Amino acid sequence: MSSDKTLLITTLAEYQTRFWIPVAQRLRAAGREVELLAFDDRSAEMSAAAGVPAMNMYREGLKTGAPPDDGQAFDARVAGYGLDGSNFLFSHERFTFGIRDTASLRRRFMIYTNAMEVLLDRLEAQGKGAELIQELGGFLSVITSFYAARRRGIRNWFIEPSFFRGRMYFTPDSFGAPEMMARPAEAVSSDVKAYLDETLNQRAIVIPKKDQHHYSAALKKVVNLRNSRRLAEKLWDQFALGKHQEFGHNLRHARVHAMMAVNAARLRKLYRPIPDTPFVYYPFHVPADMALTLRAPDYLDQVATVDFLLRTIPDSHVLVVKEHPAQIGAISAERLFELARRFDNFVLLPPQTNNYAVLNRSDAVISVNSKSGAEALLLGKPVVVMGDAFYRTCPLVHRADRLADVPQRLREALRAGPFDPAKGAPYFEAAWRRSFPGELYISDTKLLDTFTASLQAALAEPAVAH
Numbered sequence: 025m026s027s028d029k030t031l032l033i034t035t036l037a038e039y040q041t042r043f044w045i046p047v048a049q050r051l052r053a054a055g056r057e058v059e060l061l062a063f064d065d066r067s068a069e070m071s072a073a074a075g076v077p078a079m080n081m082y083r084e085g086l087k088t089g090a091p092p093d094d095g096q097a098f099d100a101r102v103a104g105y106g107l108d109g110s111n112f113l114f115s116h117e118r119f120t121f122g123i124r125d126t127a128s129l130r131r132r133f134m135i136y137t138n139a140m141e142v143l144l145d146r147l148e149a150q151g152k153g154a155e156l157i158q159e160l161g162g163f164l165s166v167i168t169s170f171y172a173a174r175r176r177g178i179r180n181w182f183i184e185p186s187f188f189r190g191r192m193y194f195t196p197d198s199f200g201a202p203e204m205m206a207r208p209a210e211a212v213s214s215d216v217k218a219y220l221d222e223t224l225n226q227r228a229i230v231i232p233k234k235d236q237h238h239y240s241a242a243l244k245k246v247v248n249l250r251n252s253r254r255l256a257e258k259l260w261d262q263f264a265l266g267k268h269q270e271f272g273h274n275l276r277h278a279r280v281h282a283m284m285a286v287n288a289a290r291l292r293k294l295y296r297p298i299p300d301t302p303f304v305y306y307p308f309h310v311p312a313d314m315a316l317t318l319r320a321p322d323y324l325d326q327v328a329t330v331d332f333l334l335r336t337i338p339d340s341h342v343l344v345v346k347e348h349p350a351q352i353g354a355i356s357a358e359r360l361f362e363l364a365r366r367f368d369n370f371v372l373l374p375p376q377t378n379n380y381a382v383l384n385r386s387d388a389v390i391s392v393n394s395k396s397g398a399e400a401l402l403l404g405k406p407v408v409v410m411g412d413a414f415y416r417t418c419p420l421v422h423r424a425d426r427l428a429d430v431p432q433r434l435r436e437a438l439r440a441g442p443f444d445p446a447k448g449a450p451y452f453e454a455a456w457r458r459s460f461p462g463e464l465y466i467s468d469t470k471l472l473d474t475f476t477a478s479l480q481a482a483l484a485e486p487a488v489a490h
Contacts, residue, residue, distance in 0.1 A: 029153040030057045031483075032143070034169050036270040040159070041067035043465045043472075048076045050476040057152075061143070063136070063165040063270040066261065081139040081165070082268040089138025092131040101137055105171040116162030116317040119324065132164050140172035148176075155483060159464060160184040160199070162314035165270050170199075181483065186459040187398050187414065187452075188219060192475075193459055194482035199318050201393060201412045202458060212449045216456045220402060220449060227380035288353030294364055295374040298385055303344045303371065304337060304434065305386040306330060307379070307396040311354045315393050320411030322427065323392045327359045329427065333390065334367045336431040338438065341387060343367075347375040388437045390430065397421070402452070404445035406437035418451045 031051060035041045041062065048058040060078040062068035071078035090097035102110055114129045123129060147154050156173045158166050160182040170180050174197065182195045184202075195202045261267040308326055309316055316324050323329050330345055337343050347355060352375045363370050373382065383389060383399055388406045391397035393413035400407045407421045408430060416423060420443065422433040460478035463471055 028057075029155050030059055030147060032059055032061055032154050032156045032169075032173075034061045034063065034156070034158045034165060035067050035071075036063045036159075036161075036163065036165050038064070038066050038070065040465060041070050043467055045071060045074045045076050046467065046472050047476050047479070049074070050472065051480070052076075054476075054480070056480075059143075061139075061165075061169060065267040065269075079139060079143055081136055082270075084142060085135035085137070085139035088142045090134060092134040092138070093127070094134070095130075098130050098134055101134065105137075105175055107171065112321070113167050114164075115321065116167075116312075116314055117164060119317055120162075120312040129164065133168060136165060136168040137172055140169055144172065144176055144178070154178050156180040157479070157483075158182055160195070160314065162199075162318045163270065183464060185464070187395055187455060188459055190461060190463060191456075191459040192462050192464070192478065193414075194479075199314070201315075201319060201414045201416070203414070203417055210450070212453045213456070216449065216453045219456075220452060223399075224380075224402060227378055284351070284353035286353070287355070287357040290357040291347075291353065291360065291372070294357075294360060294372050296371050298373060298377065298382060299342060299344065299371055301342055302340055302387050303342045303385070304333075304388045304390060304438075305382055305396075305400075306333060306343060306345045306390045307382075307394050308345060308347050308351075308355060309392055309394055310348050310351050315411075320392045323411055326392075327355065327363065329392075330370075331363060332427060333430070334363065334370055336434075337369065338435060341438070342369040342371055344371045344373060344382065344386065346373040346377060346379075346382060349375050387441075388434060390434065398452075401448045402445060404442045404448070406440050406442065408433045408437050414455065415451070418448075420448055420451070 033044055033048065035044045041060070044060055048060060051058045058077065060067070060071050060076055061081050062071055062078045063081050065080065065082070068078050068080035068083070086092070090101070098110075107113065110130065110133065113133075114123075114126070117123050117129060144154070154173070156169060156178055158169060158180065160166075173180050180197055182199070184193050184195070185191075186193045193202045258269065262269055306329075311326065316326075330343070334343050347353070360372060364372070379396060379399065380403070383396065383403055383405060386400075386405060388408065389397060389400040390408045390410065391400075391413065392411035393409070393416075397407045397409055397413060398415045401415065401418065401420060407415075408424055409416050409421045410424045410427065410430060415421060422437045422440075424430045424433045460482055462475035462478040464475070466472075466475075
């Protein structure tokens with residue numbers, strides 16, 4: 025990485041900007057040129073007040089470039105970015121925000137790409153190179169920035185939490201999962217041994233600090249005073265002050281969480297304890313996560329996937345499923361009750377059930393790309409992986425290239441049975457070496473220093489081909 029390249033960092037909301045401003049200040053103190061790409065008005069205002077260069081992507085995109093509602097300009101831009109249509113690009117926002125109106129998505133696509141083109145034209149005219157830094161995500165702000173940069177040959181770095189607590193992956197130029205487990209490390213470091221031992225002893229799942237507030241009961245999220253106050257502030261900004269927000273679907277967000285609380289209450293009647301009979305475990309993923317919407321779109325309808333598994337699982341086993349603890353009630357209660365009415369080999373666990381307790385008792389684990397699959401490897405449990413996961417290339421897993429392959433892969437996994445967990449340690453060592461210490465969106469001084477140092481170290485390394 026050349027140190028004269030401008031670092032472009034996308035920020036989508038105020039909580040992100042409160043983190044990126046001090047990171048940008050640290051980078052600038054180290055001699056780096058930084059510009060924030062602010063996708064909501066408040067973020068642009070905060071950056072300006074802090075003296076950090078920022079472009080208001082929505083406002084600039086409205087003022088410059090092709091008219092947002094020009095259909096021919098939209099088609100030309102999609103083609104210019106080398107894209108085969110836009111439906112897949114819009115799928116994450118459709119699913120997450122319930123957006124049906126294609127015209128509104130096209131309009132925002134044009135606004136954001138207008139802004140990116142103006143920004144990159146300016147840097148090019150100034151003779152400056154650039155690198156783009158983004159939290160991994162499926163929103164239009166992230167997608168448009170990525171493809172606009174790619175067209176110019178600008179490297180994009182996606183940041184996401186790693187399998188290891190307090191560590192991150194930096195993946196260049198791809199929405200795909202980072203690949204690092206095809207070849208085991210020759211030796212396992214004392215740090216990795218200690219981490220794996222501690223994880224197994226504590227039986228604790230990996231929760232990034234930025235996401236810990238999601239891990240509470242659905243009803244608590246609805247009646248939480250802080251959430252209510254923040255909702256009121258965002259609605260005032262949006263409707264009274266006319267502020268643009270990238271996550272501007274506030275009323276829908278509130279309705280969704282209210283429905284989650286209702287679903288969670290209904291599902292209590294369906295919860296059963298871990299069965300004493302042999303079982304295969306499928307952990308539900310966060311429904312709207314881009315790990316499904318973009319990385320594994322074939323498995324976006326998880327209830328349909330579970331239905332197929334129940335129809336094809338060996339007679340010797342039942343299928344145990346559990347909601348993701350960060351999204352209790354997010355899966356339709358009606359559809360889960362329908363599964364229970366049609367299948368007596370279906371067991372839904374209480375979502376608070378310790379994941380390691382379930383993994384330990386299972387005979388095999390089926391995962392799209394959940395971290396539970398990697399946790400099962402820690403325990404020496406056979407894993408069938410269906411989607412794009414960082415551990416997919418590990419020879420210890422049973423890979424299914426399509427849903428129709430899963431029944432055969434599962435039977436192979438059950439025949440193979442458990443393996444010595446020590447065999448997995450070299451692959452976790454390889455994954456550890458690809459990760460960096462740090463946490464996103466935690467504004468502790470020491471953690472900000474750690475994150476900034478890791479960012480610079482990651483950017484200085486030659487990119488590993490995806």
